[in-house]
Amino acid sequence: MVEIKDLFKRFGRTEVLKGINLTIRKGKVTAVLGPNGSGKTTLIKTILGLVIPNSGKILVNGKNIKNDYNYRKIIGYMPQQAVFPEDLTVREVVKMLMDVRGKGYNPKILKSFVNGFDLDRYYSKKIRTLSGGTKQKINALTAFMFDPEIFILDEPTVGLDPISSSFLKDKIRDEVEKGKLVIITSHIMGEVEEIADDLVFILEGKVYLKGTVEEVIKMSGERNLERAIAKLMEKGYHVKAS
Template sequence: MELFSVHNVNKTFINYQALTNISLSVNKGSIFGLLGPNGAGKTTLIRIINQITAPDSGEIIFNGEKLKANDIYKIGYLPEERGLYKKMKVGEQAIYLARLKGLSKNDALKKLKYWFEKFEIQPWWDKKVEELSKGMQQKIQFIVTILHEPQLLIFDEPFSGFDPINTKLLKQEILNLRDKGATVIFSTHNMSSVEELCDDITLINKSKTILQGNINEIRNKYKANTYELEYTNPDNQNLNILENFEVLEKSQKNGYELIKIKLKNGQTPNTVLNKLLPHVDIKSFNEVIPNMNEIFIKVVEETND
């Protein structure tokens, strides 16, 4: 079921086009990756969703209706450029930001107490923000973003500034929130976390959508019929048989031979294995599925040309 969608959104700044005919649809309870190189227009789109700026044309549908002013209470936004009032105490500040999101003082206190206990950061309550490390500040910011239990969460580079342990904690929390029914829009340059978390993605380059869809489908689509093979060759025979295949790479690793081959028309993994089995001891045989990093680079470079 769709929670949220963008239809033909255009946005022009004084001298350049920031978004051109952007459309996307986000399912309820899914994690949606908004990807693209620097300056592609991601932040502009996120700001439009948050009603910080307005689109020149196009519309945004939220819960089946046109996005309205009050919907900001149902959205939690963690911007890439984020910070807190340095001189303000942590607790005071968290309550202030929560109240701006429409929570009452008591509700804010109750919920903050829960999260501070969960993250084991109660001792920070009366500290000034400037006394905390960057990672600590990020944690506070994360809590403030999700505190009002929004239906839609928008995270722009949420893991920057976190160590691996805290990154893991945060990823777990994002997944927990999704399991409880929240929908997440996730913008990052870290492709491995995209693979780990996202269900669907949109890749924007130079204001235009260049790739969109379910992440597994996309990865399968970019498969190049390539396989990776690890084996030993005890008899040290000259493997002429390999001439029948297109070998992309050949190397040695930990005493194993490692080759990458691309199958030609009519060849199947079985034909490869049949040819090789009499001569070598096979350790592993895998289909190469391109990772998001490769796809990202490939697609963006293609459209840049």
């Protein structure tokens, strides 16, 4: 479980997070949504320990993460755009990560992703020769291969073809069924509606809405999540967090 309590963050005079309080539970896919500049990226980076808050705290499995980065070992992070050494082959990147992380990778998961993404034929190719979609597949592979307890997936299906996208979404649901905690961000509302259980809508550094996807759609009076979110973002439309 991830607990966020009274989290504030400012950059200079700009207050980006303004007292965030959230509990994100295992066995769920939680989508963190919001327009550009809302603070959602800062929130994600704070959970990852890449941004240090001015005040407040984050607990992972009941333990405060402040000054303790060992918790990162249980997180599989998939950034929107992964950066790998351009002159290494796919095989060398995978081996490098195994060496850096040490023991702990799951060979069954590795094989499943290599087969599901048809990565065998790219294993000897250098990263710089690969398409954006293939790099995204490697990005997903490296996030899952160490069998983490927590997944943070930033726009996970961007650049993927429909078959690969479906494969990854199935893998996400498989992990949730094992009791894992999954946080995603996405601009594709149909995707969020398909795979997310809970939704957190961030606006101007605050939690404006939280609840299940079904609750959000019902509350908005719209017929799907895309229209519900559009309504939330209309000027002058305010929703209190549940």
